[in-house]
Amino acid sequence: MKSYRIALVPGDGIGRDVTDAAWQVLERAARGAGFGLEGTAFPWSCAYYKETGAMMPDDGIATLRGFDSILLGAVGWPAQVPDNVSLHGLLLPIRKAFVQYANVRPHRLLPGVTGPLRKTDFDILCIRENTEGEYAGAGGRVHRGGPDEVAVETSVFTRKGVERILRFGFEQARRRTGRLASVTKSNAQKYSMVFWDEVTEALAPEYPDVTVTSYHIDAMAARMVMAPESLDVVVASNLFGDILTDLGAAIQGGLGYAASANLVPDRSAPSMFEPVHGSAPDIAHLGIANPIAAIWSGAMMLEHLGETAAADAIMAAISATTARGIGTVQGREKTGEITAAVLTALG
Amino acid sequence: MKSYRIALVPGDGIGRDVTDAAWQVLERAARGAGFGLEGTAFPWSCAYYKETGAMMPDDGIATLRGFDSILLGAVGWPAQVPDNVSLHGLLLPIRKAFVQYANVRPHRLLPGVTGPLRKTDFDILCIRENTEGEYAGAGGRVHRGGPDEVAVETSVFTRKGVERILRFGFEQARRRTGRLASVTKSNAQKYSMVFWDEVTEALAPEYPDVTVTSYHIDAMAARMVMAPESLDVVVASNLFGDILTDLGAAIQGGLGYAASANLVPDRSAPSMFEPVHGSAPDIAHLGIANPIAAIWSGAMMLEHLGETAAADAIMAAISATTARGIGTVQGREKTGEITAAVLTALG
Numbered sequence: 001m002k003s004y005r006i007a008l009v010p011g012d013g014i015g016r017d018v019t020d021a022a023w024q025v026l027e028r029a030a031r032g033a034g035f036g037l038e039g040t041a042f043p044w045s046c047a048y049y050k051e052t053g054a055m056m057p058d059d060g061i062a063t064l065r066g067f068d069s070i071l072l073g074a075v076g077w078p079a080q081v082p083d084n085v086s087l088h089g090l091l092l093p094i095r096k097a098f099v100q101y102a103n104v105r106p107h108r109l110l111p112g113v114t115g116p117l118r119k120t121d122f123d124i125l126c127i128r129e130n131t132e133g134e135y136a137g138a139g140g141r142v143h144r145g146g147p148d149e150v151a152v153e154t155s156v157f158t159r160k161g162v163e164r165i166l167r168f169g170f171e172q173a174r175r176r177t178g179r180l181a182s183v184t185k186s187n188a189q190k191y192s193m194v195f196w197d198e199v200t201e202a203l204a205p206e207y208p209d210v211t212v213t214s215y216h217i218d219a220m221a222a223r224m225v226m227a228p229e230s231l232d233v234v235v236a237s238n239l240f241g242d243i244l245t246d247l248g249a250a251i252q253g254g255l256g257y258a259a260s261a262n263l264v265p266d267r268s269a270p271s272m273f274e275p276v277h278g279s280a281p282d283i284a285h286l287g288i289a290n291p292i293a294a295i296w297s298g299a300m301m302l303e304h305l306g307e308t309a310a311a312d313a314i315m316a317a318i319s320a321t322t323a324r325g326i327g328t329v330q331g332r333e334k335t336g337e338i339t340a341a342v343l344t345a346l347g
Numbered sequence: 348m349k350s351y352r353i354a355l356v357p358g359d360g361i362g363r364d365v366t367d368a369a370w371q372v373l374e375r376a377a378r379g380a381g382f383g384l385e386g387t388a389f390p391w392s393c394a395y396y397k398e399t400g401a402m403m404p405d406d407g408i409a410t411l412r413g414f415d416s417i418l419l420g421a422v423g424w425p426a427q428v429p430d431n432v433s434l435h436g437l438l439l440p441i442r443k444a445f446v447q448y449a450n451v452r453p454h455r456l457l458p459g460v461t462g463p464l465r466k467t468d469f470d471i472l473c474i475r476e477n478t479e480g481e482y483a484g485a486g487g488r489v490h491r492g493g494p495d496e497v498a499v500e501t502s503v504f505t506r507k508g509v510e511r512i513l514r515f516g517f518e519q520a521r522r523r524t525g526r527l528a529s530v531t532k533s534n535a536q537k538y539s540m541v542f543w544d545e546v547t548e549a550l551a552p553e554y555p556d557v558t559v560t561s562y563h564i565d566a567m568a569a570r571m572v573m574a575p576e577s578l579d580v581v582v583a584s585n586l587f588g589d590i591l592t593d594l595g596a597a598i599q600g601g602l603g604y605a606a607s608a609n610l611v612p613d614r615s616a617p618s619m620f621e622p623v624h625g626s627a628p629d630i631a632h633l634g635i636a637n638p639i640a641a642i643w644s645g646a647m648m649l650e651h652l653g654e655t656a657a658a659d660a661i662m663a664a665i666s667a668t669t670a671r672g673i674g675t676v677q678g679r680e681k682t683g684e685i686t687a688a689v690l691t692a693l694g
């Protein structure tokens with residue numbers, strides 16, 4: 001029997017509740033489809049930091065490298081550990097170390113879920129560059145604390161980085177309706193975004209079956225709200241993708257439904273799958289977190305591992321659950337009840 | 348009789364249609380309120396560029412300095428002049444030369460306007476830093492055109508720049524419901540945004556009557572769509588404010604209703620008022636542009652000049668017009684018809 005080794009990093013707060021839930025569903029789906037899943041849990045988190053002084057051990061990345069995929073819950077507990085320490089000590093190093101350059105997030109309404117928009121008919125795949133750009137971490141501060149202080153933060157875009165994420169975008173568009181929206185702000189950012197536009201133009205002839213259109217980030221944010229049905233695949237930089245995918249989560253009914261994959265498209269290292277939501281310390285351990293985003297992320301993991309039938313079965317079970325009105329109103333059911341409903345639907 | 352000197356810069360495309368409309372309304376309101384408005388029009392635009400090789404004459408800024416305010420339509424005609432030339436030759440230099448550091452944009456639904464959200468009850472005032480930050484224009488490219496090319500774009504935040512926009516935000520919050528939302532991304536941008544947060548914290552004690560809350564830009568974008576009623580005054584950097592105000596325009600029904608002021612709060616130089624929309628070359632000169640955003644911007648100008656009664660009268664006339672269903676469906680009425688309805692309502 002084929003079997004996959006999965007590293008489970010539940011992290012903090014509700015990350016643990018929803019990773020548990022997703023794992024139950026994944027195991028059931030694997031059994032149904034006849035493949036194995038071997039999970040190994042790692043307690044890396046803010047609690048771990050309080051104990052050890054690090055978010056993960058020195059050989060954490062080396063350890064994860066041996067796995068087929070990583071399933072992550074959520075990282076952060078700001079009251080105990082500053083975000084700058086927790087995120088930069090666990091979530092972001094994993095994304096960067098394995099060069100999980102394609103952060104993929106689907107945005108559509110599940111049946112039975114009421115979103116904030118009047119329009120309900122959209123199906124957007126956002127692709128966010130995940131390794132460089134505005135979150136390169138380059139910068140500094142001078143005259144610190146004084147009246148003349150200046151803080152600079154430098155976005156760094158490499159041709160390699162921009163090209164590979166755009167290629168990934170073109171390829172996804174090709175597999176869907178052939179429409180790719182590339183997001184920039186080249187009328188105000190003359191170096192980084194003009195460069196992004198140039199790389200897009202240079203690649204376009206290689207994908208004659210894809211129609212690529214460039215939008216400014218401000219116009220794209222408005223479009224996602226006014227005409228989401230006009231969009232298919234959207235590719236954007238680290239920051240712009242970060243913003244657009246939270247907006248995408250909003251229009252699909254909230255973070256409870258926002259799944260994500262941090263992909264290494266050529267599979268040279270493990271990819272990581274995580275719900276977009278955070279650790280929500282205020283509702284941690286109450287057992288009321290909606291696990292759907294985590295379960296959906298798990299389905300994306302199976303898809304990436306090549307287990308498409310099992311992934312489809314999970315998506316069908318999620319849809320059957322929300323169509324019955326389960327998991328569609330915040331706080332009405334408990335995490336366990338929603339998970340049980342998905343398991344039942346999975347058969 | 349008190350009189351104000353207004354520089355009119357209609358610019359390109361529908362900028363001309365809507366500036367005309369706004370000017371008619373402003374003149375009528377001024378007559379009603381008993382003050383004078385002396386308008387001087389400047390043809391600076393892409394057409395002007397084609398003729399002269401510059402978007403405005405060398406002494407353009409010096410000329411504008413003599414006016415009480417500037418009313419601008421829209422700048423840009425990408426098919427003829429690249430945005431990098433047009434915007435950086437006219438719109439952006441004016442904002443920067445006069446240090447119009449507070450870009451103010453109100454977002455609420457006018458009566459009779461149907462927005463894209465199910466929720467309709469919100470009233471947000473977005474304040475965008477307008478002179479530095481992510482649009483500082485600092486950056487460069489190395490190994491240009493080659494496989495190893497790197498493009499960098501540096502955001503520059505000065506204490507002076509951050510402090511003054513935050514103070515303006517605190518003051519506006521004080522005049523409204525006392526709630527200020529400050530937008531950053533300090534978990535991923537460790538220099539610029541951590542600095543912004545520190546300045547916010549340092550100023551907060553000076554405004555004990557204001558409650559300031561920090562949000563990440565991604566969470567704020569989602570909040571504007573999911574819970575816009577929870578927001579009052581929102582203050583953000585140049586880029587974040589740019590994005591949020593287009594989103595604000597979207598939730599208020601579109602760019603046809605989005606007004607803006609580029610303010611010099613201490614009045615040491617002229618402020619500029621402009622609709623948020625662009626020049627829309629595709630519908631230029633068809634006389635079908637919605638002038639409401641430009642008229643609303645004109646009302647903001649009168650407010651800034653201290654003519655509150657006339658400003659209020661214009662806002663009441665706009666509301667009376669849209670409440671009758673005029674100007675609420677794109678393309679149903681012509682620019683002239685909507686303007687006529689506002690003039691009639693103004694009495």
Ligand SMILES: CC(C)[C@H](C(=O)O)[C@@H](O)C(=O)O
Pocket residue numbers: 087242276534535565
């Ligand atoms: C927590 C934060 C650093 C992270 C990011 O911006 O990448 C999150 O917002 C996300 O979207 O995954």
Ligand SMILES: CC(C)[C@H](C(=O)O)[C@@H](O)C(=O)O
Pocket residue numbers: 187188218434589623
């Ligand atoms: C045209 C462009 C440079 C401008 C900006 O980003 O400032 C516009 O988007 C705006 O919001 O006023």
